[in-house]
Amino acid sequence: MLRASGIKWDLRKVDHYECYDEFDWEIQWQKEGDSLARYLVRISEMTESIKIIQQALEGIPGGPYENLEIRCFDRERDPEWNDFEYRFISKKPSPTFELPRQELYARMEAPKGELGIFLIGDQSGFPWRWKIRPPGFINLQILPQLVKRMKAGALSH
Known part of the structure; x- marks a missing residue:
């Protein structure tokens, strides 16, 4: 907008x-x-x-590369790639860090505007408060001025 x-x-x-x-x-x-x-x-x-x-x-620079995930689905049996450690190459690990006692606001560009994320840490692995402001939310702030003296039925059109 x-x-x-x-x-x-x-x-x-x-x-x-x-x-x-x-x-x-x-x-x-x-x-x-x-x-x-x-x-x-x-x-x-x-x-x-x-x-x-x-x-x-x-x-993107040229040169050799290796796709580790494709080895997990290889048809031939490779005992090394079937071990327990290699089954979770593409899985994300659980967080093992503590969020410091502080507030953080991060913003990023989204397709319909600015996406905002507000985070408050409390020395634990999970945030004490986590608020996401979607891009379209800021556009609603003008809504009270736009709908003054309008009938409720006219708002849906």
Whole structure:
């Protein structure tokens, strides 16, 4: 919504998110602020994403590689790869760390806006508070002003 309303804001550029600074890409935006502008921003973001993916693929270094997971499903019997330790190569381990006693807010770019995650640790393996703010939630803040003097039946249309 923000980029369809004439504001060039993208967390990947603003926060220098991950490796996006290494690629040549532009923030896609429109100034009209209507449904067509949101649609055009989405379409141009897709073409810009293709441009980023192509640049990332060109940057992958060549050389040999090994896919460890394919060995688990190999048809021939290899006793080493059937051992207990190798059965969980692609599984994520349970967290064995303690969350420090602090607050953390992280934001990241999502398809429909900014995804926010708020976390409070209390020296245990699980967060004391964990709140996720979805991208569309911030757009609802203007809703009380939009629905003033409207009938309830008109809100569903």
